[in-house]
Amino acid sequence: MATLAVDFTLPLRSFALELALDVGRTVALVGPSGAGKTSALRAIAGLVRPAGGRIALDGDVWFDASARLCRPPDERRVGLVFQSYALFPHMTVRENIAYAGKERADELLERFRISHLAQARPRVLSGGEQQRVALARALARNPGVLLLDEPLSALDAHTKAEVRAELVELLRDFALPALLVTHDYEDAAALADEVGVLVDGKLRQLATPQELVARPSDPFVASFTGANVLRGRVVGREDGLSRVRLTTGEEVVSTDELGGDVVVVVYPWEISVGRSHADDSALNVIRGAVQSVVTVGNRARVTIGSLTAEITGLSAAKLELEPGVAAYASFKATGTRLIQR
Amino acid sequence: MRGLLAFLFYAAIASAFAFLALPIVAIFVHVSPGTLLHQLSSPIVTDALVVTLKTSVAAQIAILIFGTPTAYFLATRRFPGRALLVTLVELPFVLPPAVAGIGLLVAFGKLGLLGGTFSWLGINVAFNTTAVVFAVMLVASPLYVRQAIAAFEAIDGDLVAASRTLGAGPVRTFFRVALPLASGGLAAGEALCIARGIGEFGATIMFAGSLKGRTQTLTLAVYQEFDSNFDTALAISALLVLVSVVILFALKMSALWQPSPSTSRSRFARLRSS
Numbered sequence: 001m002a003t004l005a006v007d008f009t010l011p012l013r014s015f016a017l018e019l020a021l022d023v024g025r026t027v028a029l030v031g032p033s034g035a036g037k038t039s040a041l042r043a044i045a046g047l048v049r050p051a052g053g054r055i056a057l058d059g060d061v062w063f064d065a066s067a068r069l070c071r072p073p074d075e076r077r078v079g080l081v082f083q084s085y086a087l088f089p090h091m092t093v094r095e096n097i098a099y100a101g102k103e104r105a106d107e108l109l110e111r112f113r114i115s116h117l118a119q120a121r122p123r124v125l126s127g128g129e130q131q132r133v134a135l136a137r138a139l140a141r142n143p144g145v146l147l148l149d150e151p152l153s154a155l156d157a158h159t160k161a162e163v164r165a166e167l168v169e170l171l172r173d174f175a176l177p178a179l180l181v182t183h184d185y186e187d188a189a190a191l192a193d194e195v196g197v198l199v200d201g202k203l204r205q206l207a208t209p210q211e212l213v214a215r216p217s218d219p220f221v222a223s224f225t226g227a228n229v230l231r232g233r234v235v236g237r238e239d240g241l242s243r244v245r246l247t248t249g250e251e252v253v254s255t256d257e258l259g260g261d262v263v264v265v266v267y268p269w270e271i272s273v274g275r276s277h278a279d280d281s282a283l284n285v286i287r288g289a290v291q292s293v294v295t296v297g298n299r300a301r302v303t304i305g306s307l308t309a310e311i312t313g314l315s316a317a318k319l320e321l322e323p324g325v326a327a328y329a330s331f332k333a334t335g336t337r338l339i340q341r
Numbered sequence: 342m343r344g345l346l347a348f349l350f351y352a353a354i355a356s357a358f359a360f361l362a363l364p365i366v367a368i369f370v371h372v373s374p375g376t377l378l379h380q381l382s383s384p385i386v387t388d389a390l391v392v393t394l395k396t397s398v399a400a401q402i403a404i405l406i407f408g409t410p411t412a413y414f415l416a417t418r419r420f421p422g423r424a425l426l427v428t429l430v431e432l433p434f435v436l437p438p439a440v441a442g443i444g445l446l447v448a449f450g451k452l453g454l455l456g457g458t459f460s461w462l463g464i465n466v467a468f469n470t471t472a473v474v475f476a477v478m479l480v481a482s483p484l485y486v487r488q489a490i491a492a493f494e495a496i497d498g499d500l501v502a503a504s505r506t507l508g509a510g511p512v513r514t515f516f517r518v519a520l521p522l523a524s525g526g527l528a529a530g531e532a533l534c535i536a537r538g539i540g541e542f543g544a545t546i547m548f549a550g551s552l553k554g555r556t557q558t559l560t561l562a563v564y565q566e567f568d569s570n571f572d573t574a575l576a577i578s579a580l581l582v583l584v585s586v587v588i589l590f591a592l593k594m595s596a597l598w599q600p601s602p603s604t605s606r607s608r609f610a611r612l613r614s615s
Contacts, residue, residue, distance in 0.1 A: 045506050073505035086503035090521045099517070100507035141508050 008053025028192035037181035046073035079138030087122035101140035148180035256338035270335035271309035282330035380576035389562035400477035412489030434483035442547025472549035485534035492526025
């Protein structure tokens with residue numbers, strides 16, 4: 001498989017986007033809105049011109065500032081799927097796909113199971129169908145790299161899960177280097193082999209999803225990947241454990257060896273919840289009032305004090321958790337990560 | 342008190358409609374329809390009709406050929422001096438037509454700026470059919486170009502970008518994406534432009550004169566016949582009213598032709614569902 005080598009700077013309104021990464025398989029860029037994610041895709045596709053750097057797909061150079069080379073989008077083998085899909089409203093589904101390449105139109109209509117929609121206009125399609133047309137159209141050009149802008153954001157929750165599974169399959173089948181951007185860490189983790197966290201135009205960390213969760217490089221990365229991020233100060237070391245006093249007053253211990261001001265990172269799924277003090281191996285127990293119980297599918301996110309735990313919906317019901325009741329959040333010292341502040 | 346206000350409110354509306362409708366109605370009822378029809382076969386009318394048709398078609402083709410790329414350029418590029426160029430395009434719209442006519446005369450006339458060049462090339466512009474075409478082009482073009490700029494600007498930039506990333510160059514993108522998407526707006530602008538061109542009077546009479554069979558358009562014929570044969574003037578006026586109605590109607594239809602620039606549900610779909 002080819003590799004898209006990207007290394008450029010692009011001045012944006014309030015900061016400069018600096019991006020350097022190699023896209024071999026599927027890479028996701030995650031970050032808050034306005035982090036420069038879409039601009040990154042547009043620069044690679046040739047829709048905006050970076051100030052400096054180089055973009056190349058293997059030996060095929062698309063942009064090279066030092067050589068004053070900037071190929072137009074139609075001379076770059078990219079398939080860009082826009083967030084809004086950007087289907088041509090005056091063309092049928094088939095015409096949309098054939099616009100990019102007549103030869104593969106039928107095959108792709110078949111592959112995406114949209115042959116029955118070939119004569120339909122985009123405006124009558126559902127969000128999921130529009131996305132399939134957009135993907136088929138992007139692939140009809142035989143791109144060397146696939147760029148996906150927020151591929152799941154325009155879909156409702158039900159369609160989203162289905163389309164996410166389809167996308168995983170598609171990215172595997174077509175075996176193209178793909179770069180996708182999303183504001184949703186879970187989507188990124190589900191779709192990509194590698195995830196880059198982009199904040200204010202800078203790539204904070206680029207790693208596998210597992211690595212990001214296990215070893216976030218800074219509090220922002222940790223919070224963005226869904227972790228609880230608490231502030232505190234190491235007040236002592238005993239038996240190989242760091243004792244941290246949180247700004248909220250409680251004390252927790254961690255197996256990480258750090259000193260001074262730290263950020264404590266705990267993932268919601270590593271926290272168990274009880275109505276009484278559990279007598280188990282978890283060294284960290286925080287007592288507090290339940291702030292909220294949010295059900296997500298078959299899971300419930302329970303916030304106790306400033307900590308969010310993720311437990312099954314069944315457990316939440318069994319414990320009769322509701323805002324106001326007292327509960328204990330317990331988690332192991334080994335699941336309590338410290339980041340220097 | 343409330344009753345009186347309501348009365349005044351509706352009286353104002355009725356007066357407004359009456360004021361607008363009366364001149365139109367009067368043209369058709371001043372003499373019998375038979376007389377109107379009979380007058381239309383007079384050679385003055387047929388000559389003027391031929392001149393109007395010929396010059397309108399020529400002027401509109403020129404406006405489309407030169408105006409469309411100009412509008413696309415102004416709609417899609419941002420550069421210093423753009424506002425100045427847009428103003429230049431719009432200027433004839435607010436310029437008194439008689440001034441436009443004088444301007445044409447001193448630019449392209451025998452003694453004008455380019456007059457020497459033109460006569461050396463054997464071209465004589467003033468006071469012939471070409472002069473009428475020039476006058477119509479200058480005075481009517483802003484109506485098309487302004488609307489065309491707006492139509493091109495309204496196109497979702499992502500659609501143009503998508504076209505490029507799908508392998509289409511700028512030319513294919515223009516003809517397959519930009520032009521079809523702007524077509525409704527372009528048609529609306531062109532309809533207004535045709536109407537303005539047919540009604541052109543001031544610049545034409547200054548620059549082209551009112552020579553029967555050569556430069557005398559229907560509008561100029563109304564003015565000339567006004568003194569000599571009032572019924573003919575009325576007949577031509579009636580004809581022009583009908584033409585205007587047809588153009589206005591076409592304009593309303595073209596608003597419906599306009600394809601939605603986004604992929605969201607179109608106006609048509611909403612109309613059907615409501």
